[in-house]
Amino acid sequence: MIPVIGTCFRRALNKVNARKYCTKLNQPLSANEMPRPGGIPTFMRLPHQNTAEGLDVGIIGIPMDIGTSNRPGTRFGPRQIRTESSLLRACNATTGDQPFSKLQIADLGDIPFTMYDIKQAMKDIKAFTSKVLAQNCTPVTMGGDHTITYPLLQAMKEKYGPIGLVHVDAHADCSDTMMDCKIAHGTPFRRAVEEGLLDCSRVVQIGLRGTTYATNEYQWGKDQGFRIVLAEECWHGTLVPLMDDVRKQMGTSPVYVSLDIDALDPSFAPGTGTPEIAGLTTIQMLEIIRGLKGLNLIGGDLVEVSPPYDTTGNTALTAANMLFELICILSHQK
Template identity: 65%
Template sequence: MLSVLQHVRNRGDIHRALRPCSRNTEHLYGFSATRTETVDKRGPAITPSRTCSGKRYNVPPSAEFVARVSGIATMGKLPYQNTADGLDAAFIGVPIDTGTSNRPGARFGPRQIRAESAMLRAYNSGTRAAPYESLMVADIGDVNVNVYDLKDTCKRIREAYRTIMATGCIPLTMGGDHTIAYPILQASAEKYGPVCLIHVDAHADTSDVVLGEKIGHGTPFRRCVEEGLLDCKRVVQIGLRGTGYSPDAYEWSRAQGFRVVQVEECWFKSLASLMAEVRAQMGSRPVYLSFDIDALDPAFAPGTGTPEIAGLTPIQGLEIIRGCRGLNLVGCDLVEVSPPYDTTGNTALTAANLLFEMMCVLPKIKYYD
């Protein structure tokens, strides 16, 4: 951001690129502003300093002053840094689709989500959350995956998340296919013990072996149960639907103690009451939120690898995430965005907004009354 501003200043156009604020700029735009000399009738220019409420936080540049199309794409146009050191939360990409069983392309998901996230602004108008006045957040790039070896990729993910979580940082993950939840939850359980899980998806992802393989995007939560990574009495799966390989595709989930909320239970209703029950069930335990974009109906999110008709609406997706407010969230992911099947970019745009909403329900977030 600073390099862009310096370039504009060197061209003598700073006062056309940065307009003065008519109100308190710190409250309105999420950063404080210092005034410079007046050079035309429009008044003094302002220069963002990335401070907020008297504290130093990373604050994205406002599109009122810096064009959305400018700069290198990071999540929400946040600063990039190499590690999670000093961060309360971090956006991180895991660009794989090696575990995909149908349409590929999710390896490009993090890149496209970042591009579409340029539309995001600093405040949540619906909940009045102010994440950039609450947490130090940055984009820490992608895990260096091995696109030729899924098992090695899982090892790399697990090691990367051990390092991230050791700093106390909460990871907000952009997938990638749903295989990534398995090594992330391995790292989570090492730090917190068995964690609670809110799993939003069209599919249960509890298969045992698929085409002779035990690791893939249809098996992560079976592996997690086998390794004792989950508090099975506090696992909720929401939005499950579609055809199955047996008359009851979710029998195994229920046998483990999972609460299964099939999509038919969600049709034509608000999910606020469901989430009140989920919050009571989770209590104060560490909770991981895993959101597969195919939980949403493909009319809203067609850019995914395994679409199923008659899914959740984006409104219900927001209700689920906002319903996590007050929980002890220790990590979140948004997976299975496949840009080759996302011809308008709306699936990635929806994913970016859902990730922003996840950040807005993390512990210690400030809300305006």
């Protein structure tokens, strides 16, 4: 007798065994089986799993906003993204991708971390992520504020060495300190460079804009070798040519993608902690994500969704769609 899917994963020692015991891959719960307001609110109402055994991709939440500098609320981001993701369907009608027919995907729940000590929280996040990577499972993480990318990159470095980075954001997040603190949502990529987590010749930051404390705000990143693409360079145009160049820059070595929802103009994504006018459109964001196809992607995150400022739910819904698009890209690697 073939065991049910939950039993299968408990018995599986690795992906090979998991596939031997299973007769089918996990599928999102369809609205034809359960009304969208119903069901357990996992991402796209996928099965929940306590470990990454047998998985190709694990969806992870980090409900954290202790590194936030302006509006709080990103601690509620993963929960709201999961809720809004019930609208999504398993097939990408535009690209034809059906990732759940190729990948074994489950929601791994939220990382338990110490929310009263940001340094300990970084250790908690890194340790959890390292366990996921040890199972050869690709983590797709929902934040939470952008501080979370720092320990995620630490875990990636231990497995892959220095990696490439596609960072889409209104802010460079390369500050040395924020109010004399080294760890906050404006510092993760400064810490990443200092610790040798990144291959700086393969780092691109897209969508930077807004007011700054100095005219040379982005110079530090340029000095490290980052490619900086300001939002003004993206206005009124397609980003397909840009992503052609990015793929050449990244080559075949491992690449991580970090998507900050505030890269989008606030008219598309108002529910975020540090909004900046004149940002990217949702169409341009999809061009960026779809332009990752062909890269050696080893993981990604989407951060800074703040539901208290997302009165319509559209910011979280947009985030859910962006994560689905990223999963579609990952399906081409397996």
